[in-house]
Amino acid sequence: MTTTVARCIEQRFGIPPGEGVRDAPERRGEATLVRVLERRTHRRYRDEPVDEALVETLLACALSASSKSDLQQASIVRVRSAESQAKIASWLPAMPWIGEAPLFLVFCGDNLRLRRAAALRGKPFPNDNVDMFMNAAVDAALAMQTFTLAAEAVGLGCCPISEVRTHIDRLTELLELPPGVFPISGLCVGWPEREGFVSMRLPPALAVHEDVYDASDLEEKIDAYDRRRDARYRIPAERQREVERFGTADFYGWSEDKTRQYSRPARPGFRDYLHRQGFALE
Numbered sequence: 001m002t003t004t005v006a007r008c009i010e011q012r013f014g015i016p017p018g019e020g021v022r023d024a025p026e027r028r029g030e031a032t033l034v035r036v037l038e039r040r041t042h043r044r045y046r047d048e049p050v051d052e053a054l055v056e057t058l059l060a061c062a063l064s065a066s067s068k069s070d071l072q073q074a075s076i077v078r079v080r081s082a083e084s085q086a087k088i089a090s091w092l093p094a095m096p097w098i099g100e101a102p103l104f105l106v107f108c109g110d111n112l113r114l115r116r117a118a119a120l121r122g123k124p125f126p127n128d129n130v131d132m133f134m135n136a137a138v139d140a141a142l143a144m145q146t147f148t149l150a151a152e153a154v155g156l157g158c159c160p161i162s163e164v165r166t167h168i169d170r171l172t173e174l175l176e177l178p179p180g181v182f183p184i185s186g187l188c189v190g191w192p193e194r195e196g197f198v199s200m201r202l203p204p205a206l207a208v209h210e211d212v213y214d215a216s217d218l219e220e221k222i223d224a225y226d227r228r229r230d231a232r233y234r235i236p237a238e239r240q241r242e243v244e245r246f247g248t249a250d251f252y253g254w255s256e257d258k259t260r261q262y263s264r265p266a267r268p269g270f271r272d273y274l275h276r277q278g279f280a281l282e
């Protein structure tokens with residue numbers, strides 16, 4: 001059977017697509033739609049380098065992402081030094097794919113360029129604020145996802161690593177990130193060793209709103225999603241989080257997992273870090 005858009009949507013959400021969805025093999029871009037619908041994170045790579053010319057092309061694709069007000073606030077640090085990559089990997093032993101990836105990048109939000117351009121052109125720059133921080137973070141995220149989609153188009157696999165932010169001071173020192181620049185995520189890139197799997201998403205009925213935001217039946221829809229997802233892939237009992245605090249759950253779905261994961265403050269020092277990097281965040 002050929003892979004079709006309708007089948008991919010069903011695979012992505014675990015429920016049949018809406019009636020309007022139809023397969024249109026003759027439609028321009030159909031193969032791209034299928035590729036996006038089937039996309040997945042890869043964490044195991046063959047021991048094979050990514051060709052230099054291809055890396056250059058993919059970086060150009062990343063920098064082709066849309067950019068808020070054309071401000072172009074994404075920067076990418078390519079970690080070429082094997083020693084540096086090994087050092088970052090050593091901070092996160094639970095994620096061996098960081099050290100194993102043939103290519104490792106760090107995507108950053110960048111306010112430095114605008115500050116320097118303002119000085120160059122003799123203009124004030126009263127914009128080290130929350131809005132500019134968000135613009136830079138969004139630009140960096142768009143660049144990372146554009147890189148990822150381009151990489152996936154040629155058969156590469158990627159895994160973002162926001163966990164590098166758990167070691168943000170060490171990372172900033174290692175990569176010599178100046179004030180105005182902050183990492184949003186690392187990215188492992190390589191030729192996938194395995195096929196991997198499509199991760200089931202919350203249904204469009206929860207995440208897409210018509211005209212106005214509608215959170216009615218939210219809890220029932222989350223519960224139904226938990227059960228659909230569990231039927232496809234059950235989180236093993238040994239992977240339940242915070243068992244000492246919350247006990248072992250009989251039913252451990254996505255929402256149980258995510259609420260346990262975020263039952264403690266995540267990276268509470270991040271605002272102080274941003275202040276140190278020169279963001280007043282007013």
Ligand SMILES: Cc1cc2nc3c(=O)[nH]c(=O)nc-3n(C[C@H](O)[C@H](O)[C@H](O)COP(=O)(O)O)c2cc1C
Nearest residue numbers: 039040041095159160161162163164185197198199
């Ligand atoms: C911004 C961002 C940060 C992420 N950070 C990590 C990470 O630190 N380690 C990891 O193994 N996966 C990380 N991931 C991968 C997610 O776990 C993955 O995208 C999610 O489970 C959904 O799976 P899928 O991409 O295969 O659909 C990250 C993804 C994103 C978008």
